[in-house]
Amino acid sequence: MAYKEQRLIFKNIDAPGYTRDIACYQKHGGYEILKKGLAMGGPAIREEVKKSQLRGRGGAGFPTGTKWSFIDPTKVTKPIYLICNADESEPGTFKDRQIIYKDPHQLIEGMILSCFANGVKLAYLYIRCEFTEGWRILETALAEAKGAGFLGKNILNSGYDLEIHVHRGAGAYICGEETGLIESLEGKRAYPRIKPPYFPAVLGLYMCPTIVNNVETLCHVKHIIEMGGEAYAKIGRPNNTGTRLICVSGDVVRPGYYEFPCGALTLGELIQHVCGGIRNGNRLKAVIPGGSSAKVLKAGEVYKIKEAGIDGKMVEKELKLEDLRLDFDTLAAAGSMAGSGGVIVMDHTRDMVECLANISTFYAHESCGQCTPCREGVLWLKKILSRIAEGHGRDDDPGLLKEVADRIAGRTICAFGEAASWPVQSFLAKFRDEFAQRIRRNGNAAKKDLVSLTH
Amino acid sequence: MSLPLHAGTENCVGPEKGEITPAFDKQADELISRYPVSKRSAVLPLLHLWQETFGYIGPRGVEWIARKLSLQEIQVLELVTFYPWFRQKPYGRFHFRVCRTLPCALGGAGKTFAALQKLMNLKENGHGGAMVSEDGRFSLEYSECLASCGTAPVVLCNDAFHEKVDDTKAATLVAECK
Numbered sequence: 001m002a003y004k005e006q007r008l009i010f011k012n013i014d015a016p017g018y019t020r021d022i023a024c025y026q027k028h029g030g031y032e033i034l035k036k037g038l039a040m041g042g043p044a045i046r047e048e049v050k051k052s053q054l055r056g057r058g059g060a061g062f063p064t065g066t067k068w069s070f071i072d073p074t075k076v077t078k079p080i081y082l083i084c085n086a087d088e089s090e091p092g093t094f095k096d097r098q099i100i101y102k103d104p105h106q107l108i109e110g111m112i113l114s115c116f117a118n119g120v121k122l123a124y125l126y127i128r129c130e131f132t133e134g135w136r137i138l139e140t141a142l143a144e145a146k147g148a149g150f151l152g153k154n155i156l157n158s159g160y161d162l163e164i165h166v167h168r169g170a171g172a173y174i175c176g177e178e179t180g181l182i183e184s185l186e187g188k189r190a191y192p193r194i195k196p197p198y199f200p201a202v203l204g205l206y207m208c209p210t211i212v213n214n215v216e217t218l219c220h221v222k223h224i225i226e227m228g229g230e231a232y233a234k235i236g237r238p239n240n241t242g243t244r245l246i247c248v249s250g251d252v253v254r255p256g257y258y259e260f261p262c263g264a265l266t267l268g269e270l271i272q273h274v275c276g277g278i279r280n281g282n283r284l285k286a287v288i289p290g291g292s293s294a295k296v297l298k299a300g301e302v303y304k305i306k307e308a309g310i311d312g313k314m315v316e317k318e319l320k321l322e323d324l325r326l327d328f329d330t331l332a333a334a335g336s337m338a339g340s341g342g343v344i345v346m347d348h349t350r351d352m353v354e355c356l357a358n359i360s361t362f363y364a365h366e367s368c369g370q371c372t373p374c375r376e377g378v379l380w381l382k383k384i385l386s387r388i389a390e391g392h393g394r395d396d397d398p399g400l401l402k403e404v405a406d407r408i409a410g411r412t413i414c415a416f417g418e419a420a421s422w423p424v425q426s427f428l429a430k431f432r433d434e435f436a437q438r439i440r441r442n443g444n445a446a447k448k449d450l451v452s453l454t455h
Numbered sequence: 456m457s458l459p460l461h462a463g464t465e466n467c468v469g470p471e472k473g474e475i476t477p478a479f480d481k482q483a484d485e486l487i488s489r490y491p492v493s494k495r496s497a498v499l500p501l502l503h504l505w506q507e508t509f510g511y512i513g514p515r516g517v518e519w520i521a522r523k524l525s526l527q528e529i530q531v532l533e534l535v536t537f538y539p540w541f542r543q544k545p546y547g548r549f550h551f552r553v554c555r556t557l558p559c560a561l562g563g564a565g566k567t568f569a570a571l572q573k574l575m576n577l578k579e580n581g582h583g584g585a586m587v588s589e590d591g592r593f594s595l596e597y598s599e600c601l602a603s604c605g606t607a608p609v610v611l612c613n614d615a616f617h618e619k620v621d622d623t624k625a626a627t628l629v630a631e632c633k
Contacts, residue, residue, distance in 0.1 A: 079492075091556045091600040122491075129503065129540050130552075130601050132614040165489040170499055170538030173599065187495035187530075189537045206492050249558035249604035256605045292557055342604065344558055358557050362599055368537075 003265060003273045006235070008243045009219045010259045013102045020137060022144040025105035031150055033226045037113045038158045040225070042073065045117035049221060051229030053241045058085055058176070058214030059291065059340045060415075061328045064221075070201035071209045073119030078208040082120040083185065084111055086127040086134075086215045087169050087176040090291035091362060092342025095245035095257055096215040100127070100134040104141040107215055108164070110222040112150060115162050117221075118211055122163050126181055129168040138166050173366035177414045178212040180368065191370040192414035216245055236262030238308075240327035244338075246270065250345035253279045263330065267297075268322025271345060282347035286430075287321070289331050290339025292359050293419035295426035297321055299348075303334040336426075352431040353438045356423060357385035363420035370413060377408040378420045385424075393439035401435075402428050473509055475519070483523060494524045498534055502541055511542045539599075547587050547594035549632040551575075552611040553620075556600040562607025563621065570622045571595055571610075574629040593632070 012018045012028055022030070037045055050065030071080055084107070088096040099107055115123050125142075127135050142164055145151045153161050172190050174180045179193035182205050197203060204210025220242055224232045233241045240262040249255045253276030267287060271277065278284050284299040301321050307330075309315045324334050331338045346355060364382035369375040381404055384397055394400075401424055409421040428435065483501055490496035498520065505516040512535050521528040535541045553559075553568045575593040577586040585596035603609045606618035612628060620628065 088602045089600050092558055092604050094602045094604050097602050128602070130598070130611060133616065167489075167496075168499060168503055169540075170502070170534070171540035171598075172538050184499070185496055186493060187498040187524075187534075189533060247605060249607060250561050255558075255607075288557075344561075344604070346561065350561070355557060355561075358555075358560050362556050365539075365599055 003269060005259050006243055006261050006264070007259045008223045008235075009099065009106070009216065009245060010257070012106075013098050018102075020102055020104055020141070022105055022141070022148060025103070026148075030105055031109055031145075031148070033222050034109050034112055034150060035156060037116060037225045038156060038160065042117045042119060045113060045221075045225060048224055048229035049117070052220075052224040052232040053239060054217065054220050054224060054232070055240070055328060056214055057216035057220070057245070057341065059090060059293075059337075061338060064213065064217055067201070067213075068118055068211060070199070071118060071211065076119075076209055079122065080118055080120050081205045081208055081210040082111070082115050082118060082123040083178075083181065083205065083210060083212045084123070084125045084215060084218055085176065085178065085181060085212050086125055086131075087181060088131075088215070088340075089128055089173045089176055090293065090340040090342055091359070092247060092249055092288065092291045092344040093340040094247050094249075095341060097131065097134065098257055099215055099219060100131060101137060104137050105145065106219050106222065108138075108141055108145050108150075110218040110220070111164060112145075112155070112162060113225055114211070114213065114218055114221050115164075116155075116160055120211070121161055123165075124185060124205075125164060125166045126175065126185060127166060127168055128175070129170050135166060135168055142166065172368070173362075174368040174414075174416060177416065180414065181212060182210065189368070191368055192416070194413045236264065237325075237327055240329055244326070244341055246326065246341050246343060248275050248343045248345065250343075251279050251282065251347035251350070252345050253277055260326070263325045263327030265326060266322060267324045267326060267343075268320075270326060270343065271322075275345075278345070278347045280347070282349055284345065285348045285350055286346045286352065286355075288336075288342075288344040288346075288423075289324075289326070290337045291342040292344065292362065293337075293422060294331075294339045295336040295422045296430060297324070297334065297336055298430045301430075305330065305333040307333075351438075352427055352434045353385070354389050356427040357382070357389040359423045360385050360420070363416075363423075367416065367420070371411070371417065373408045373411040374417045374420065377404050377417075380404050381420065381424055388435065388438055391442045393435075393442055395439060397439060398428055398432060398435045472515075479504070479508060487524070495526060495530070497524060498526070498531055499538075502531070502534060502538075506541060510545045513543060542585070545587075545591070546585055547592050549593050550585070550613055551593070551595045551628075552598035552601070553595070554599070554601040554603075554607070554609045554611075555597040556604075558604035559600075559607040559609060562619075564608035566622065567608045567610065567620050567625055568595070568597065570625040571629065574626060593629075 054064045055061045169175045175184045175190045177192045180190035184190040200210040235242050243259050244262045246258045287297045303319050305319050306314050306316050328338045360382045364379045367374050367378045405421040405424040408417045486500040487497045501520045506512050517528050517531045521531045555564050580586050585594045587594040601609050610617045610620045
């Protein structure tokens with residue numbers, strides 16, 4: 001069957017009898033790849049990662065090999081740091097949680113390999129504090145790894161030293177932004193830094209070169225070293241290599257987490273065949289394909305997409321929403337993004353005004369407050385949307401919303417401004433009628449139960 | 456709530472008056488040792504430690520941590536007010552966080568919240584912060600995405616995580632809090 005998962009990272013997750021302790025991990029071949037990597041040497045590992053064309057799984061999809069190549073361990077005189085970004089908090093995403101809770105050693109092995117490859121001696125694992133149990137699991141796993149000689153001084157007699165510490169966040173979404181995360185790790189408010197000059201590869205943690213990678217990305221490094229960069233690059237599609245963890249939530253029969261080769265299936269196949277279709281026999285209305293910051297896709301839409309054909313020539317194709325491949329490039333061409341892999345599905349009974357009001361409430365709560373357009377603007381988005389949802393909308397509110405959103409994106413230090421504006425811009429562009437309708441029947445709308453979506 | 460910056464322990468109420476044991480002090484030192492480059496990095500870990508030990512972070516906590524890390528008190532206090540996890544007042548012994556972000560909202564988080572509020576007999580406090588029951592047993596608040604959207608709606612009770620919490624499960628959870 002075409003919809004069979006290919007599990008690399010989730011191979012042992014939920015497997016019967018698999019436990020998260022080091023003994024079980026080693027029984028399943030754990031830390032063998034570390035030995036292989038230590039024998040290969042750092043430059044060889046970096047080369048394999050580059051060949052694999054791995055793209056970061058945190059949201060931006062930046063090539064990991066390129067990110068690493070900004071730092072040359074042989075030339076840098078300052079210490080180099082690596083931080084694992086385990087601040088998973090993009091609404092709709094819950095993949096890293098599975099790795100941390102069910103297979104923490106896989107992450108640690110990938111992290112040690114990545115640290116070794118980049119000459120890192122001290123690394124931090126930044127985990128969101130709501131994963132309280134996950135934090136304890138990681139502390140235990142790190143102690144186990146150290147006890148077995150995979151961490152600490154002279155790892156497996158290679159002469160290489162590495163310490164990894166867990167650092168807990170404190171409930172702020174902005175800490176997922178890499179420079180905000182660095183500020184937070186330095187013991188400050190998580191105000192993102194402006195780039196340039198504060199590229200983490202140059203002026204990162206303690207103003208030293210720093211690599212920040214997502215949990216899933218670091219796990220992929222282990223599999224790349226296991227199978228070789230070229231073999232890994234054959235999984236998935238060109239420029240969209242490897243497997244991808246996909247999290248599905250919202251109105252589907254079987255929400256959950258799945259792993260497929262990147263671009264192996266379409267949005268329609270994912271929803272209909274993998275997740276069992278829309279629940280309660282309802283119809284599809286809208287999909288947010290890459291975490292709540294991604295632009296919404298509307299059922300029935302047709303996208304014009306340029307794609308390389310078999311002969312390598314670019315051809316323009318018309319694709320329906322259901323036929324969009326779930327990879328970085330296709331979703332970007334459709335005007336949205338693959339982001340963090342969180343697919344949120346909404347059925348035809350859902351009120352788009354309420355859904356957007358909910359999303360904007362999230363961003364209003366999470367804006368760090370550093371840049372004025374975002375701090376003030378996102379709050380206004382929330383206020384205006386709440387008043388429409390509560391039945392006090394004004395005729396010019398949809399226009400006003402668009403105007404406010406347009407003035408946030410591109411005027412902030414970090415990408416949060418875009419993340420907060422994109423949902424508003426896309427919902428308004430695609431569901432304008434619903435906003436107007438809601439405002440026309442103001443009085444009736446007020447009677448609806450709104451608690452679930454806008455509180 | 457405004458906090459007197461240089462308040463001494465006499466301004467503290469409740470458990471924040473508790474003793475700072477040698478074990479606590481040792482734990483703090485262990486946490487600080489994880490940041491050999493900059494002690495300031497240990498502020499968040501120490502704030503967690505303080506809140507887990509004393510229930511909340513009052514002026515005494517701010518002062519103690521600042522002194523421990525050779526910082527100005529404002530450098531600690533500004534984190535308490537920035538990060539939503541930290542609180543300046545005691546919560547109930549059983550603190551519930553209900554995820555309210557889109558996937559959980561689609562899954563009925565609002566109903567779960569209303570059910571919990573009724574079961575705990577909590578009144579709206581008007582300022583949107585956590586509601587605390589009069590006997591100090593329960594407190595309840597909405598939280599942003601808890602990263603388990605596939606099993607919505609989700610609830611965090613103290614450190615314990617609960618999935619697919621409908622009305623019935625909410626009742627069981629509350630009954631188990633003794």
